[in-house]
Amino acid sequence: MTTPAIAASGLRKTFGDHVVLDDVDLAVAEGTIFALLGPNGAGKTTAVRILSTLIRADGGSAAVAGHDVAAEPDGVRAAIGVTGQFSAVDNLLTGEENLLLMADLHHLGRADGRRKTAELLERFDLVDSARKLVSTYSGGMRRRLDLAMTLTGQPRVLFLDEPTAGLDPRSRHTMWRIIRDLVAGGVTVFLTTQYLEEADELADRVAVLDHGRVVAEGTPEELKRRVPGGHVRLQFADVADLGAAARALGEGTPDESTLTLQVPGDGGIGSLRALLDRLDGAAVEVGSLSVHTPDLDDVFFALTTRKDAVR
Template identity: 75%
Template sequence: MSSTANGPAIEASGLRKAFGDQVVLDGIDLRVSQGTIFSLLGPNGAGKTTTVQILSTLIGFDGGRIRVAGHDPRTEPDGVRAAIGVTGQFSAVDGLLTGEENLLLMADLHHLGRRTGRQRAAELLGRFDLVDAARKTANTYSGGMRRRLDLAMSLIGEPRIIFLDEPTTGLDPRSRRTVWQIIRELVTGGVTIFLTTQYLDEADQLADRIAVLDKGTIVAEGSPAELKRLVPGGHISLRFTDVHELGRAARELGGQRDDEALTLQIPGDGGVKSLRALLDRFDAASIDVDELSVHTPDLDDVFLALTGTSKVAAS
């Protein structure tokens, strides 16, 4: 059974996996829309990498139902593999081969044929800014270059879905941002990205939706903004031109005022409805506000609240 044009790229319900007595995934549900970036986050040992390995047919599962590009990994593993690319935590690049040879090897594994494989390799070397390094052995590459080559290798078969498991671990900030840009370009081209990462800012920057995995279960799911609104501490900061207007607003709205800074902080989640209600109150009371800004908890606050840890690590 193939994927329908408008169906999800990835769908899992009641997914279970145990290693001996250790339950790693305890009935999780996932739905990833086509052409989006979905990020699975969680603390060390939460089961992120296990999930990727199951969805990409690398290991089996104990219970539940899965469809990847419309295929069941158990009964149609070849159909899944034909639709996906995988880049793991650790580079699959062979350091003794040149960048071009690594790509040609992947082309052979995809049975592309000599001419098509060379064309595809040349295209990807150009796309990932590796033309000048194409004839150099990969063990001479920087970390960022190896990661770009690794991503290029996962694209050799033109997959519709790409699993990126900790794709920027160990990269410097500039190389990380280069990889981010590549990921965004892939999605613009219609590719679906399933991302696990240990960097909260990475998920915040890239993901359309995030699922938080903890102790084998999904404890929260939503857009980055929706997840941040789950955690108390958000507020709206109002700045006024004079203390008179500040006083009027404080009497009308309450909140925490700072006469020196001419600001008033109002608790709020920053959502559209709450902002509209606040602005309506300004209009009704004829209160003039000079500046308005929304402050929400960051994803680190979300993880601390949901999983009891403020750092996400590889698992």
């Protein structure tokens, strides 16, 4: 088995008498996107800060890119990039100057630094604004520049803490495309977000954190199947067909005003085939059907509880 890009076991962190992380286990495969979800104060940012060596855990162990975060912090830092909730860019410099500064900090030579800067400006669609002060940039441009600066050191593992917070839908979709491209190139992405659509769109696996504990983990589809409420909505040509379908199936909620029957189900191919076979056996013709499954919003609300928190 390959070594996970990120592995944590029994992570624990407290601030005073407040437990922020409580025996957290995580495993993230290389070249995947892992999303950590949770309400404000659940411990998401604390987990990122521990895994990126910004603070130490009070208990447990963790390794990133094969390096122990406590015993080999320099090895971890050399392998990762971190983009926080707020852009860490210098407003008094141009976009190009910000990138050249990062190239200097990574000890790239003058020629290599300029080559890398030009490559990143092109990749993040910032060429036209490269020599403008960052103070004139829009929110989406600032976030793209911030991520570009993080990639100057070519990290193997990228921590993105609320990377699209405050962005408009177009800018958010642009960031999603960039993140997918990074993963296609072999980068592992650890993402925290409060946009459930974002996790559903991007993540290979999702963990839900609540009050410092992982309360669920799996693929987005696996988590959705854990939440009740999925159903198939059948529509019929007339009330007679609607009544016949309700009798044939022996379950569901009929609505004569819309000529629909709502039948509980997960929307899987096997269950849909069985349902239609039963109706076919009863000589009932279905006009149309639609499948409704829980989304990650439903998962979030079902698995987390609201409580005031300090971090």
